[in-house]
Amino acid sequence: MVVNEGWDVEPTYTGMYLQLSKKVIEENRFLFKTYLDYGLHEALYLTDEEVEEISAVFKLMMKYYESEKQNFNVLLSYVNVVISLVEAFYKRQFSTDPKQYNRVVTDFQQSLVEYYNQPAKQLPNVQYFAEKLGLTANYLGDIIKHFTQKSALENIHEFIIKRAKEMLTENRKLNTTEVAYELGFEYPNYFSKFFKKQVGLSPKEYRQELIK
Incomplete structure (x- = not known):
């Protein structure tokens, strides 16, 4: 599992991404919802509060990852939280512009x-x-x-x-x-x-x- 922050694109943009190996996804298929197969034109647009919420979870994940405790189940639990939040935010997006x-x-x-x-x-x-x-x-x-x-x-x-x-x-x-x-x-x-x-x-x- 790789957790990283920031990437180089034009124009300059900062953000976070979570990269999971194929093996992790296959072994934990129950975590991964249908929206992970959405197209690029079917993006999720977060509110400022949602950005803060997602960022908080990523910071906890990064803190744990960098502590080198390396308890996979803890990291996977954070992944589950992120995925659940994204699912909730998509439902909010559907309801915001009916x-x-x-x-x-x-x-x-x-x-x-x-x-x-x-x-x-x-x-x-x-x-x-x-x-x-x-x-x-x-x-x-x-x-x-x-x-x-x-x-x-x-x-x-x-x-x-x-x-x-x-x-x-x-x-x-x-x-x-x-x-x-x-x-x-x-x-x-x-x-x-x-x-x-x-x-x-x-x-x-x-x-x-x-x-x-």
Whole structure:
């Protein structure tokens, strides 16, 4: 583990960074959240108070590191504090400017509608919509979760179920296999299992209930 302060860039800039070996990350994967994979354009902007808070933890870390006590678990605990603070600060950032991030949610939902306004060759995934919106999948997912209280994948699944119900209800000429293919399912059996898990009824049973 390397803890360092300051680096040479133009224009002159001072700051702190924490460098961890790949082994440390792999052995302590539970510490490392999705935001560590955010893109450079998805930065966290700290308030003055947050800068002071983060700096205080770094100073404690540096003090312990330079004392040469070298207790790895203590240093790892400081890392955990830093990561937890960053997570809290990102949530604060999402809440500080809700209009900006609500626009991301709206664009995601609109992209989902547009995806199914044309023939679906396959089931959509979070990565597809993230690339369409110029974001990383983790960043998009965290914004969606923050504002809808459900993951991006859950939102996608809910939309697919809604569309499936509409097709089963409004287009009786389509059998369940054709509905599955229209929605982008490669295997109709998977569609039936997916639908039953979400709704509690198979597509055929759902149609039969409508007839009753």
